[in-house]
Amino acid sequence: xxxxxxxxxxxxxxxxxxxxxxxxxxxxxxxxxxxxxxxxxxxxxxxxxxxxxxxxxxxxxxxxxxxxxxxxxxxxxxxxxxxxxxxxxxxxxxxxxxxxxxxxxxxxxxxxxxxxxxxxxxxxxxxxxxxxxxxxxxxx
Numbered sequence: 801x802x803x804x805x806x807x808x809x810x811x812x813x814x815x816x817x818x819x820x821x822x823x824x825x826x827x828x829x830x831x832x833x834x835x836x837x838x839x840x841x842x843x844x845x846x847x848x849x850x851x852x853x854x855x856x857x858x859x860x861x862x863x864x865x866x867x868x869x870x871x872x873x874x875x876x877x878x879x880x881x882x883x884x885x886x887x888x889x890x891x892x893x894x895x896x897x898x899x900x901x902x903x904x905x906x907x908x909x910x911x912x913x914x915x916x917x918x919x920x921x922x923x924x925x926x927x928x929x930x931x932x933x934x935x936x937x938x939x940x
Contacts, residue, residue: 830854830861830910832935835922839929847929853910853921855879860911863938865904870927870934872901879919884909906938 836850853861866872874883875898884890885905892913893899901907912919925934 849925855912877920880913
């Protein structure tokens with residue numbers, strides 16, 4: 801199954817590279833687009849969902865969690881991403897680098913690592929097929 805996830809990540813990255821540009825809100829919030837969704841035939845009740853996250857310079861996502869059933873494998877496609885999962889250190893990931901989030905993890909920091917360049921991230925979710933919402937804000 802992990803090999804399938806890695807192969808799907810490569811295919812999604814190629815698809816995204818040729819996709820049309822998405823309209824930007826012009827603000828600091830991230831633009832999030834589901835670019836791929838497919839039920840896993842060998843894992844009943846589970847799907848793989850590819851989510852493109854685009855950050856303008858200085859852009860960020862508010863602190864959030866994901867469904868308790870979600871495993872996420874994220875790859876930086878362009879620029880750099882500042883990320884903090886749970887109480888771990890804030891790390892900067894550059895183009896081609898990746899990280900994962902386990903079910904129940906908190907994503908405290910998710911932001912563009914640059915104030916002058918755009919950044920793009922592909923997050924591949926393995927999640928319950930019935931799960932439609934993929935991000936939940938952390939209430940302060």
